[in-house]
Amino acid sequence: MRAHEAGALHGDIGNRGPAWLRTPVDVNDLVPQLWPRNVARGAGGALAVAGLDVRDLAAEFGTPVYVLDEDDLRARAREFRDAFPDADVYYAGKAFLCRAVVRMIAEEGLFLDVCSGGELATALSAGMEPARIGFHGNNKSVAELTRAVDAGVGRIIVDSFAEIDRLTALARERGVRPKVLVRVTVGVEAHTHEFIATAHEDQKFGFSLAGGAAAAAAFKILDEDVLELRGLHSHIGSQIFDASGFEVSARRVLxxxxxxxxxxxxxxxxxxxxxxxxxxxxxxxxxAAPHELAKRLRKIVDGECAAENLAVPHLSIEPGRAIVGPAVFTLYEVGTVKDVDGIRTYVSVDGGMSDNIRTALYDASYSATVANRVSGAEPMLARVVGKHCESGDIVVKDEFLPADVQPGDLVAVPGTGAYCRSMASNYNHVPRPPVVAVRDGRARLIVRRETEDDLLALDVG
Incomplete structure (x- = not known):
């Protein structure tokens, strides 16, 4: 949704009344904070990324396609690194991981968090230094822990007493001393969707602080003296704008x-x-910008350490979405435009919930624009939907598009770098889209499009 559009578009538009519909809208505008930094309208009004016309991208790679502005991703990684010069910045690989992205974040000086054997394999195959990898997960298998230990992963964030026992036995067997952090559930109710809030008591992650499990886990590790306990870990959720949750979390963990x-x-x-x-x-x-986050978090930690008479510990943070999310947009082709009895216009594109499940899963909001041209037509309130056999297959719930949008137009949806490709599926046997990195007017394929042969290769029946 564009800068001058009414906030009333979010939610049940039927109860909002007609006033917001009179808000002036230029359907050709690009709001800078929603788009990768090297995206602009170029020749003929089409979007261009790093000088490359999206019409050429669609012709070469097809649609849907995730388009990564590589210089934007690298710049965001550097901004976090520079904002936290005395801390370790771990890129949260679950947001989006492939070998090319591993190399990008390593080259920009970041560490890497993984949370499965597959993510660990991707990191190692891309040449990530094992000592710069952290391993998350609430149910790491013995095989995953063994691989992490044998590879020399820098730290493992332990999440249960069973995991402490598994890792302790493995360390004794291997004659090694893995470095660990204890994940603490601090009881903070982050102001975010229920499914991405991770620090309230009633959820699967970590050791409860209030119930004493976190302290017991730390004491167990220290008393057994097999694993090297380096510190404590707290993650309160995702898509958080309010620093107050971090303040409460830091106070309780310290x-x-x-x-x-x-x-x-x-x-x-x-x-x-x-x-x-x-x-x-x-x-x-x-x-908030990274330097603002750094200022707030450092003030919080320094203040709480002074209150507890603690030496200030070495700090780590784990941005993922904030680095890759804004650096990517998804490019679709319109297949049908359908007005439903004047209630709403549905613009159907050639992707949907198989390449972006977040709208259906989290009720997430997105923006969109016609990408192949500019239009002088009046704005039309539309819903961008996918091609799947689900009424909930929605990409963008409400957006102003030009009234002359038509089959064959390209539609771009920004902010799709985080969790869209990572959570993509083959629902309805739709192959997953490719990821294309663009830099200096040149595009390179970093994750190829799946084919029907890929789908059938797994079907051994």
Whole structure:
């Protein structure tokens, strides 16, 4: 949704009344905070990324296609690195991971978080230094832990007593001393969707602080003296704009640090405050810049350490969405335009919930624009939907598009770098789209499009 559009578009538009429909709209506008930095309208009004016309991208790679502005991603990685010069910045690979992105973030000086054996395999195959990898997950298998230990992964974030036992037995067997952090569930209700809030008590991640499990986990590791306990970890959720949750989390985690010091005489040297920093999907979102985040988090940590008489621990953060999310847009082709009895116009594109499940899963909001041209037509309130056999197959719930949008037009949806390709599926046996990185007017395929042969290759029946 564009900068001058009414916030009333979000939610049940039927109860909003007619006033917001009179809001002036230029359907050709691009709101800078929603788009990769090297995207602009070029020749003929078509979008161009890093000087490359999207019509040429569609002709060469087909649609749907995820388009990555490589210089934008690299710049965002550097901004986090430079904003936190005395901390470790771990790119959260779950947002989107492929070998090319691993190399990009490594070249920009970032660490990497993985949360499965497959993500670990991708990181290692791309040449990521194992010591710069952190391994997350609430149910790491013995095989995954074995691979991580044998590879020399820099740290493992332990998530259960069963995992502590598995990793301790493995360390004894291998004669090694893996570095670990204890993931603490701090009881913070992050202001985000229920399914991406991860620090309230009733959920699967971490050790409860209030119930004493977090302290017990730390004491167990220290007393057994097989694993090297480096510190505590807290992640309160995703798509968060309010720093108050991080303040509460830091206060509670550092109070546990002080409790551990007082009980065992050990002052843990590290603290990870996780990630979840929000991005702008629509003009209703107002994310903080990395240097502002750094200023707020450092002030919080320094203040709480002073209050607890603790040495300031070495800090880690885990941005994923904030680095890759804004650097990507998805390019679709319109197949049908359908007016439903004057209630709404549905613009159907050649992708949908198989390449972006977030609207259906999280009620996420997105923006969109016609990408192959500019239009002088009046704005029309539309819903961009996919081709799948689900009424909930919605890409963009409400957006102003030109009234002359037609089959064959290209539609671009920004902010699709995080979790769209990672959570993509083959629903309705639709092959997943490719990922194309563009830099200096040149495009390169970094994840190829799936084919029907790929689908059938797994079908051994």
């Amino acid at each position: 109070a546990l640090q002080a409790q551990i010091r007082d009980a065992r005489g050990v002052e843990l040297p590290e603290l990870d405050l996780g990630g979840g920093f929000g991005i702008a999907y629509t003009t209703q979102d107002d994310p």
